[in-house]
Amino acid sequence: MLIIETTGATVRRTGRSTDCHLDFKLRLVHASSTNRTNPSMAEARTESWTGKRIVVSPVEVTNFLGSIPLLQQLPGTSIQKIAEVVEPLQFGKGEVLLREGTPEDGLYFLWKGEVEVSIPNSMGSHTLGLLKSGDYFGYASAELIKNLNKSDVTAISEVICFVLRNENAHLLSSVSIWAQQPDESEVALLERILELETLEVDLYKGYTKPDYPSFGGNVYGGQLLGQALAAASKSVDPALLVHSLHAYFLLTGDERMPIIYKVERTRNGHTFATRQVSAIQKGRVIFTMYASFQRSMEGFEHQESMPNVPTPDQLLSQDELRKRYFSDPRIPLKKREKWAGGKPTKSSPLDVKEVDPIDEVSKEALPPWQSVWMKSKGKLTDDPALHRCAAVYASDWTFLATAKRPHRTVPIQLLSLDHSMWFHKPFRADEWLLFVQSSPRASNGRGSVYGHFFNQNGELVMSASQEGLMRKLQKSDRSVAKSKL
The missing domain is CATH 2.60.120.10 (Jelly Rolls)
Incomplete structure (x- = not known):
């Protein structure tokens, strides 16, 4: 009471x-x-x-x-x-x-x-x-x-x-849900994306501002994941950190509208707590998540080994790879000139380096696996909950595209249907993490992907899985708020 x-x-x-x-x-x-x-x-x-x-x-x-x-x-x-x-x-x-x-x-x-x-x-x-x-x-x-x-x-x-x-x-009072006092340095774009307006206890509002990444007017799935986890994290004792989450994407989100996040306190305990979060637009639930939180404790440990891959400083960034196509002789000159003179793209909140970059000109089928190094552009506030929300945001960036690699001869529509993550050890999302991804199966209009995050010390810090809609792109497809099914 x-x-x-x-x-x-x-x-x-x-x-x-x-x-x-x-x-x-x-x-x-x-x-x-x-x-x-x-x-x-x-x-x-x-x-x-x-x-x-x-x-x-x-x-x-x-x-x-x-x-x-x-x-x-x-x-x-x-x-x-x-x-x-x-x-x-x-x-x-x-x-x-x-x-x-x-x-x-x-x-x-x-x-x-x-x-x-x-x-x-x-x-x-x-x-x-x-x-x-x-x-x-x-x-x-x-x-x-x-x-x-x-x-x-x-x-x-x-x-x-x-x-x-x-x-x-x-x-x-605080300057944000992540920081008690203002930082002299500029706040990273990813941290701004994960900032929510507090309406009242267990009720928050998120936005897709003009400089945030979006896709054809739709809210990026990782934004829904990260903002929903941010809302859930602000309803538990800060000593408890998320150890797993399971989410469903129900409707595509409209980037022009704010998103209301409603948190339900499903279970409270000293060691574990569970929250359900609903993301709402136009009175409809477009996304739902269950997240479980745990107080830190000692336990048994084992892990699979991190693959032997080049370090981030040996690889090119996505921006550097993109610029290479401006001088690629396989691409018609007029098309290259159009790319070079086009409007600048939105700034990405992530620094991503692919271990085995895709040749965008070639349509050669590729194996259904890939590894990428990822981190936030800019330093994040020292809040462990923020770093887990940031990693959740990043996990959707290249994940489902792994299932598309063997089928590059036809245009494919990809839409996330569900997403799960497990958090094993503390980490920083503004330091390089290797995301090792594989797609063991695609069938019945869906593709499944699995992945592991390793830090630069070779420690397995997170695991993830996702299933998504995967079908041939039709001319009648439109980016409007509709059922993912």
Whole structure:
């Protein structure tokens, strides 16, 4: 039962940054006990209402704060900073935590015990509701205190609260869902793509801006994957990181419209948590994902070996390969001149180097496997959840095209149908990762692909699989929002 909520959340965008300003106030509904008068509680109140400072282990503080939905939306580093500055206060039964008419002095996170919210009157008090562990109340503001408490909050058992004082209220704001403080360097394009606007708890809005990659007016599948995982990641304790996800692409997304991401908290546990995310446009679910999160633990280890391939510095980038075709004598001069004088393509958020590049002029059938080195262009914020979202975005870039390699003599329509990933070890998505891909089978208008991500130390850090629509391209095909089937 949550009696306190974010009621005045506004988001102001200034350049690349997002400033979030949150106000808190009592929402006097859904209380476990309402509309009753309790003179005995008024008689039991004492004048000692400042609380007793106690010592609580940092691990207990961090674990508890990580379970609060309000805080889970903040960057992963924010909870650690909040845990360092909150005051653990203990109150005895009958002590008043907040008194009506006094200045509000902070935001109280109720860890243990129960409190009663009431309004004193001539008859004693009018009870508005009870708060239990996990609820929060009060007010937090970095500005001068102008508000007064509207009610008494009284302990009805021994109570322990973690209090975030007003001077530390700035920790409840951040420049983005990934960064607490602005970075002097330019934010990488991939990080901007994975930035979501927070509408309220478990509800986010994503965009396809003009400089984001898209395909024929459709939202890139990796964008849906990455943004949906970003939304899910902001609904769990930052100590839990995604270990697997399974997604279905239901309708093609329209790049002209924002995407609403709705998160459902399917399961919460200390070690594992599960979330379902729905991506919505025009009132229709276009994409759905289940993601499972896990707290880090020790376990058995084994892995298959990384293949022996050239290092990234020995290979050409996609831009360098493309420029080679401007001087390729196999291509008619007029076509080369048209390419060279054409409009510049959208900037890719990824740096990709193919181990065995495709000869785009030749239509020779190729084996159904490939390996590419991939990383984000530009440095990403040091948030482990962000790096996993970035890798999910990148995983769809060349994946399904692997199934197309043996069938290069005819134009083929490719559309992702489902996508799964498993995360084995920590990694950075702004450092080179080798994506080894293979397509063991294509049939019945579908192609299947599997892949493994290795870091430069040869560690297997992720695995992935995908199935997609794979059929001969027809002239009647149009890039409109329709069923993938």
